[in-house]
Amino acid sequence: MDLRFGDGGATDDERDAVDTLLGPPRSSWEGAADRPDADLRWARGGHRARERRDLLLEGLHAINDRVGWISEGALGYLCRRLTVPPAEAYGVATFYAMFSVRPRPATVLHVCTDLACAAADRAGLCDGITSRLGPDSGVVVERGPCLGLCERAPAVLAVRAGDPVRTAVSAPADAGSAVLAATAPDPAPEEPPAVDAVPQAGDPSLILLRRVGAVDPESLDDYRAHGGYTALRRAFALGPAGVVREVTESGLLGRGGAAFPTGRKWQITASQAARPHYLVCNADESEPGTFKDRVLMEGDPYALVEAMTVAAYATGAHRGYLYLRGEYPRALRRMRHAVDRARARGLLGDDVMGQGYAFDIEIRRGAGAYVCGEETALFNSIEGYRGEPRSKPPFPVEKGLFGSPTVENNVETLVNVLPILTMGAAAYAAIGTAGSTGPKLFCVSGSVERPGVYELPFGATLGGLLALAGVRPGLRAVLLGGAAGGFVRPDERDIPLTFEGTRAAGATLGSGVVMAFDDSVPMPRLLLRIAEFFREESCGQCVPCRVGTVRQEEALHRIVERTGAGAADDVALLREVGRAMRDASICGLGQTAWNAVESAIDRLGVYE
Structure with missing residues (x-):
């Protein structure tokens, strides 16, 4: 691909895809490649480049959606429209698995x-x-x-x-x-409705999932008839500081895996003098085995719009970004519709609910990159750069999206804010345990009769959850937390499903993945697939992860059918590589790439 500036012969279809997104081209951009200072200008950047670059990912999606791949001409035309250096845009286009820069079928x-x-x-x-x-x-x-x-x-x-x-x-x-x-x-066959993924649907004790299947996800009126926008009205009555206080007193911890106190994050962001503030909802759930956020967005999309508005109001943000996984087409349609309807009804825009508060939401699609689930990689992706994590500090609450103070929460965390405001912080905190308050969503799959998203109060046991899902005979292992989590034995069903309980048991709750495997599943090959996943998804920015994930996969390939003394040397190598990745990788991908393999060796005795 020729990476010099120019359109290289973009087709009318490709140009139309870009122009539909960006509007008609400005005549001042025509002939930009012929200007003698063009190359210098791209090297230095420029006002328009900084102003428009965040539309690069959406532009790549527009082309890929229209013709199935991104040609040299189409990329060149998009670069002209956005004044982005073509070499940099090529680097972005080739970063994501869902894009292709080579011809492929439609x-x-x-x-x-x-x-x-x-x-x-x-x-x-x-x-x-x-x-x-x-x-x-x-x-x-x-x-x-x-x-x-x-x-x-x-x-x-x-x-x-x-x-x-x-x-x-x-x-x-x-x-x-x-x-x-x-x-x-x-x-x-039509795609099954979201409610099919909720085995507990209709249970009156549900809090987060109570509307899934009970309301029409397309209807704002139906959402309001089932209690929608009660939380936002209370937020306006409390004021920003009051909302932050309620969230803090509720004990809400982040549901994405890190379990950071949500109220503390909001308070730090709200206190930053730098402006503007941003809110980012991380809906790029790419952890293998995780699908709870998809079910919430498909089955109760207005709840997320309302929750984002509450969070933005509390933290002083007037612009929110919903970064939604590219593999979730129905969730994308539902969320776009919900945002449009909320805006049309005065629930987003310049004067939300007539309260003089301005807030709006932009939806950005991911394109197949697990690492973009890391908050700073996600910021880079929105800004139009490769989705590579940033070194911290500074932390996002101080310098996040576009270099401004930013609150980043995932879908489940934000949706928990609504019952905190409607039932009160004390009532919410009474659910669960002292260290892990409120309800929690668990994604149960694998060797069970009733896979799906389950809602339980923190403190329920692993065995209780597996009983609800109907675990099949011959249970061999349970993976908690997904590929970045760890395995536990079948006899460890009394582990309490709390952040502190799983830590005490030497496991991790992560984002709520519970994946059961019976004795028909060959564990060595399952571990090899986990290693392949991390090798494929490593962004390659830091040496410990870039090299370590390759060495881990190579070792597991060598011992996939070996045990005992024949595997001893490679098991020792795996431990050494795993420790290096955990201690020295920039982000959580490399830091957790060894977890599942380590737990399988130590807890399950694989390779003995």
């Missing part, structure tokens, strides 16, 4: 090969699809990481260029239904 079938799907794929789904399609089908099959559809494992996602509707194949997917979704989308 339809792509993404086949999940991650943990839950790998364990459920007894018939070789990917090979079956390939044999049915044939070489001239106009469909490309891509094996990839978790699609966030674990309750339907094995899962497939069909993406069709020129058609904004993406079809998540009904599950468990088989070769026939996957091919039908790719080649004849109209008669293909």
